[in-house]
Amino acid sequence: MASLRPIIAICGTTGVGKSKLAVELALRITEGAVVINADAMQVYEGLDIITNKLPSEEMMGIPHLLMGYKKPGEQYVVGQWVEEAARAIDGIHDQNKIPIVVGGTSYWIQHLIFPDRLIGKGSGSPSTSRPSEDLLSKLTSEERDLFEKLPDSPQSASTDPDGALAMYKLLQTLDPTVAARWHWRDTRKVSRSLKIIAETGRLPSDIIAEQSETDLTARYRTLFFWLYAEPDALNPRLDQRVDQMLQQGLLEEVRLLKGLKSPIEQTEGDEKDVVDYTLGIYQSIGYREFDRYVELQNTGESQTAYELAVQSMKQSTRRYAKRQVSWIKNKLIPAVLRVNEGSVVGQTTAIYVLDATEVNDSWDDNVLRVADKITRDFLDKRSLPNPVELSPAAKTQLVVPEKPLRPSDALARRRKIVCPVCSLDPDRPVMIEEGEQWESHQRTRSHQRLARRRSDRQESPELP
Ligand SMILES: [Zn+2]
Structure with a gap:
């Protein structure tokens, strides 16, 4: 286990500052660090606004791999990314540098760190x-x-x-x-x-x-940072960012993407170049919402369509952020707990919540300095602090879910039982899931009516 090579993985919702943290952390790592993109939209070339790519001047000379190298209509799936990321990580380790995997597509990161059984x-x-x-x-x-x-x-x-x-x-x-x-x-x-x-x-x-x-194992010695912001603070920031994206020229990119469709459709028979309008970047938040507006733009309806699109993009962004948090809570943390046998810090894996609820002045104190200190201890293999003690946000977010973690535990649950009352025909048994569903089934009107009818039949005294 001790021979596993180290990586740092930064996850969290959209718009919380992951890319910024990756660069700031990379600059402080004396061994040198390389960033690997784990955002499903940022693998596409160009379109920097719609994909939220960090402007190259903000990369401060830190190399960013697996970013901006796919064509807009190209399908790209988790397996391909894992393979390419693992190869890139090997290359970085061979130069004795530290890979920092960063992105909002947490299930990519999860499949990379915890390979499928x-x-x-x-x-x-x-x-x-x-x-x-x-x-x-x-x-x-x-x-x-x-x-x-x-x-x-x-x-x-x-x-x-x-x-x-x-x-x-x-x-x-x-x-x-x-x-x-x-x-x-x-x-x-x-x-x-x-x-x-x-x-x-x-x-x-x-x-x-x-x-x-077969216990779940980690492919690398992994330090996870979950950059977290309270929804009340994050949501207005996400709204603001949508407005900003529009000012920066989001619509130009939407038009560009729409435009890519028509000329390519004319090259019939050349399947290789056909842009699939439903794949890749075409699924991105921003494209879907403004697609219709761009079509209506020169008609009288356009102002309403624009406002609807802005609202809908803001809603989609918030919903996306919510889904990202539930993935981390329901999939990533349980995997870390399994690897560490119930603890958030173990021999191979550790996860820390960094509180990015307050930005600007607090960023250095709450996020950067904390991450930097833990990273140094992790790379030097010193003992690490207790993640729960780090901040109030850590204490509330790093809770152990009560779901069964092992597949065999899951198998032992949710068994179906035959309801003897409702199964009138033995060849059509009525089966109900044990637990809550069984409890509420017994209270249903149809079950109770049948139960009453049965007991009437059994208990009615024989007439002399
Ligand atoms: Zn029944």
């Missing part, structure tokens, strides 16, 4: 063997026939309930643990579980249990 890890490559005779011997001859000829696509439970139930019973016989998770009407999940058994010869519940034992 593969099915069948520990037993070599995913196995493709046949199910054992031992397993198959549990099946009746009808079940065996069905298992040998699983349909390519799952049938619909409403048009073929008998078929759906037969598939469900087959799964119950083969892997009761995983069958308990699905409703028999959920033919997509039932069919997928059966296919895993047919194709790998292994039970889905075994695969899940094994994944739980």
Whole structure:
């Protein structure tokens, strides 16, 4: 573990100052540092306003990799980025410099630091063997026939309930643990579980249990900074930034992007150059909202369209910021906790909240100086402060979610149980998820009516 090489990762919402912090921190790292972009929009070339790229003079000579090198309509997915980022990081480490990964696309960062666990890890490559005779011997001859000829696509439970139930019973016989998770009407999940058994010869519940034992590991010794601002302070800043982007020429970029579409469409047959209007930069906040305005611009409706677009871009930006925070809380922090066995600071990974709620005068004290000190301790492998003690924001934000962290814990929850009262026809069992859903099901009018009718029938005294 100690041999893992160090990286710094800065995440947080849009407009909170991540790029600025990356550069300021890089300038203070004596080994030298290189910034790697982890923002899905900033990988596209040009269009500096719509993508919020840091102006090159503000990069202060710090190299920025994986930035501005894709064409606007090009599809670019997480796997490609992870591969390219990992290669770039190796290069930076080989020069004994420190990589700083920075960007708002937290799930990219997450996949980079915590590589996917593969099915069948520990037993070599995913196995493709046949199910054992031992397993198959549990099946009746009808079940065996069905298992040998699983349909390519799952049938619909409403048009073929008998078929759906037969598939469900087959799964119950083969892997009761995983069958308990699905409703028999959920033919997509039932069919997928059966296919895993047919194709790998292994039970889905075994695969899940094994994944739980394979502890999540970090690819690098990682110091996360989560740059955080209270929504009440952040939202007006985000609004202001939208206005600023418009002043700087956002609409020119929207027109440019729209313009890219038409000339390229004329080169028919040359698929390589076709700009996909739904991909990449065309998904960016700002483009979507002003697309219509640009079309209406010379008509009488344009003023209203403009105001609507501004409002809608501000709303989208706030919503995006909210989603970014929930990703960090619900995915990133749980992963850090798993790697560190329940702690926010461990041997390989640590996460700190930096409070950027107040800007201007407080930035140096609350953000930069704190980050710089922790970075120095991290790089020199000295002991690190307790993240929760760092600021009131850290204390409230770094809370451990109560969700199950391990896949096998998740499997043990949300089991479906058959309601004996509502299941009038044993071939059409009514299944309800245990816990809250079961509790509220028992209070439904239809369940209570049936329960009453049943007890009336049972308790009515026989007439002499
Ligand atoms: Zn019921």
